[in-house]
Amino acid sequence: MSPAAGAEGAEPPSRPGRKLGPITDGVNPQHRAWLEPMRARLDTSGMTASYLAERAGFSKSKVTELLRGVGLYPHWEITYALVRVLGMPVTPMCRLWAAAAREAQKKTGWIEGSIARIVVSTGPSAPPLEHHAFAKTNGARYASYADVFLRDSGETSRVVTETFDVLWLYWNEALASSHIQNYAWQVLRRGVMARAPHTDGCPDLAGAAFSTVAVDNATGLAAFTQAERTLALFRAVSELPDVQLDVIVLRHLRGMDITPVADLLGVTPAFVISTERHARRSLTTRLNLRAHPEGPHASDR
Structure with missing residues (x-):
């Protein structure tokens, strides 16, 4: 029943x-x-x-x-x-x-x-203690990730609050899952990506690109050159598979160490290391292809 x-x-x-x-x-x-x-x-x-x-x-x-x-x-x-x-x-x-x-x-x-019009007198007004502790532990890190894509503190706050409310509704399923951190991360990610601006099916990271220190510190012609390079890099990052994208964002845009990233995603540190290595190789390939769309030695033909 x-x-x-x-x-x-x-x-x-x-x-x-x-x-x-x-x-x-x-x-x-x-x-x-x-x-x-x-x-x-x-x-x-x-x-x-x-x-x-x-x-x-x-x-x-x-x-x-x-x-x-x-x-x-x-x-x-x-x-x-x-x-x-x-x-x-x-x-x-x-x-x-x-x-x-x-x-x-x-x-x-x-x-x-x-x-x-509805008198609500039944059911708990606070989540389970385990859920409360989970939200307290992960809330700031979730917001840090979401802000990369949303670039709006109000929207970031709303999606994090929504994540923990949805997780409360699925709390029993989350506890029964193989790894609660990974279960919760997928809830957050769906919420973020549903709201993030997209270009050609990929999350638009232009806002994050222009907020980088390299672009902020450049001036004159160097600023345009740096901005072009940065935008190309962030575009390539946005095209990565989901888990590679998340690892790169957490490691290099949010400066998190390997072990905290592994804990947040619900994976092993070895998995994070391997994923980051594959992501770096993929980014190198993508950027080289864009720099030399007809091949690196096309001018010698």
């Missing part, structure tokens, strides 16, 4: 019913941050959308629309009803819902009024 089914006093139907359609295109990252965990909980609960709607006291069509992100941004009333039936932590869901409502340009009065 799922936690939600026990709380509601009835077993969910054994028949799977029609498969829920995907989240609609255009749903923003903040909205997805709470919608995806809710859909995941429904998927593992054994409930159908019809059963969930019945227990929550709303029509199936309204519940299905909410679960797919269709139509207007939902009121907290229906969101909370589904959260309770699914047995999810209320506090992080409410924060995530409110953050997404602000992103959807809902007025403060609408958000606060929607929440105020």
Whole structure:
């Protein structure tokens, strides 16, 4: 029996019913941050959308629309009803819902009024102690990584807060994973990359490039030459595979030693060393190809 089914006093139907359609295109990252965990909980609960709607006291069509992100941004009333039936932590869901409502340009009065209509008297208001300790240990390092891509302190703060709220929703799964650090890192990374500006499918690191000391200290013609070289390097970095990109960012843009990087990513120090070596080779190859697109000796032909 799922936690939600026990709380509601009835077993969910054994028949799977029609498969829920995907989240609609255009749903923003903040909205997805709470919608995806809710859909995941429904998927593992054994409930159908019809059963969930019945227990929550709303029509199936309204519940299905909410679960797919269709139509207007939902009121907290229906969101909370589904959260309770699914047995999810209320506090992080409410924060995530409110953050997404602000992103959807809902007025403060609408958000606060929607929440105020629901008396929330059940569920813990603070995360598990282990989660609190994990957030305290990793929060600053997560923010340091996110700021490379977002270049905005407010956006960085929001994505880190979102990461730990989402992690709270998945805390049992995170604890059961092979390595909680790696599990949590993937949550952070998805949030960062969903918000980071991209060029040709790669995160845009131009802002980070122009903030480097080399560019700041250059003057005159040297500044243009240095900027061109720096932009080429950062463009090549942005094209690296995910784990190589992360290692290079943490090691060389954030100045972290090998062991802290390994701890943050949930891998071994040997893996970090090997990944960095491969990344350096790849960067050398990419930069040489751009400097000599027809081959290093094309002028001798």
